[in-house]
Amino acid sequence: MSEKKIFVTRPLLPELKDMESQLEEIWTSKQLTNMGPKHDELEHRLKETLKVQNLSLFNNGTIALLVAIKAMKLPYKSEVITTPFTFAATPHCIQWNGLKPVFCDIEPNTMTIDPNKIEALITPNTSAILGVHVYGFPCKVDEIDKIAKKHNLKVIYDAAHAFSTEINGIGIGNFGDITMFSFHATKLYNTIEGGALTYNNPELVRKIYNLRNFGIRNEELVEEVGINGKMNELQASVGLLNLEIYKKEQEKRKIIKEFYDKNLSSIKGVRIPKMPVNTTNSYQYYPIVIEDDYKVSRDELHLIFKEHNIITRKYFYPACSDYECYKHELSTKLADLSTVNDIKNRVLCLPYYGSLEDNTINEIVEVVQNAK
Numbered sequence: 001m002s003e004k005k006i007f008v009t010r011p012l013l014p015e016l017k018d019m020e021s022q023l024e025e026i027w028t029s030k031q032l033t034n035m036g037p038k039h040d041e042l043e044h045r046l047k048e049t050l051k052v053q054n055l056s057l058f059n060n061g062t063i064a065l066l067v068a069i070k071a072m073k074l075p076y077k078s079e080v081i082t083t084p085f086t087f088a089a090t091p092h093c094i095q096w097n098g099l100k101p102v103f104c105d106i107e108p109n110t111m112t113i114d115p116n117k118i119e120a121l122i123t124p125n126t127s128a129i130l131g132v133h134v135y136g137f138p139c140k141v142d143e144i145d146k147i148a149k150k151h152n153l154k155v156i157y158d159a160a161h162a163f164s165t166e167i168n169g170i171g172i173g174n175f176g177d178i179t180m181f182s183f184h185a186t187k188l189y190n191t192i193e194g195g196a197l198t199y200n201n202p203e204l205v206r207k208i209y210n211l212r213n214f215g216i217r218n219e220e221l222v223e224e225v226g227i228n229g230k231m232n233e234l235q236a237s238v239g240l241l242n243l244e245i246y247k248k249e250q251e252k253r254k255i256i257k258e259f260y261d262k263n264l265s266s267i268k269g270v271r272i273p274k275m276p277v278n279t280t281n282s283y284q285y286y287p288i289v290i291e292d293d294y295k296v297s298r299d300e301l302h303l304i305f306k307e308h309n310i311i312t313r314k315y316f317y318p319a320c321s322d323y324e325c326y327k328h329e330l331s332t333k334l335a336d337l338s339t340v341n342d343i344k345n346r347v348l349c350l351p352y353y354g355s356l357e358d359n360t361i362n363e364i365v366e367v368v369q370n371a372k
């Protein structure tokens, strides 16, 4: 058993001495926030990294998603079709915009929203589809796009798990009308707290600038009802330093993934979801799915790990459709959520970060091999 507790993830942290010189620059400039030089440099650098045309930084991913939905100007109380297999922020941002989340089932391999089940949920009140590239697996963007065009719906993506994911060499932030990234400490690439929106429509640049900054254009002009979504200079400096090291972290995780894949895929009843072809992995999470013919249940395996001082996570259990605030909705009760309701009881995310030691990785594999 591990002496120390093994967590499911550890934050990517730059060298302290590098951070000190960043702090010295900030202290000298005395510009702490409000679109300072580090903020602007990070926006520029991330646009290149994510291969997108427009990018706006935010103080966190949730505010970014709130603003993304706001910028789509969807009719009040209209319905947004989304996945319940996600973090709480996704449906909450819909609800906070005065809209109604309508939950759609997921497809079993990528666990993203199932395009085959979207159309049955469309009503005259539907205004948008909000997909989540869960664990960094891309949604079926082409099929979603087709449905959206046919029914005149906006498409919003939550790419909190999909930093640097690409489909056929195209950055994941180019699909749909607008995409949100989260740079929270638990995400592969982080700015402690932080986030971004990416979008191709140049008309959104001004709109999003306004919404992020109280609607203030200049000293005397307040153009609309904005919020405070600004990323500060300390966050941006962590972001600049982490841009230098995130690829190395991905390479380490790639090696761990290969080891897990090789040793776990041969175990009866353990399914490893696969990235679709022509997509690159973000290496954000390592989920496994426990099938009926495995020796114990997912919950039992989770407990066995705990006895070994190893923390695994039942991401995403409960599903958002199980939350007290959503489960009583008629649309939730009526929806066919059979795949979500199956997967949520089977999925387990294993510890996954570059500094995991070899003996711990071995132990994790042995726990899955020897569980009974």
Ligand SMILES: *Cc1c(COP(=O)(O)O)cnc(C)c1O
Binding pocket: 060, 061, 062, 063, 086, 087, 089, 090, 132, 158, 160, 161, 182, 183, 184, 193, 194, 195
């Ligand atoms: C982390 C996360 C968010 C929220 O991002 P924050 O930066 O923590 O506000 C939204 N959606 C998903 C799927 C996430 O994992």
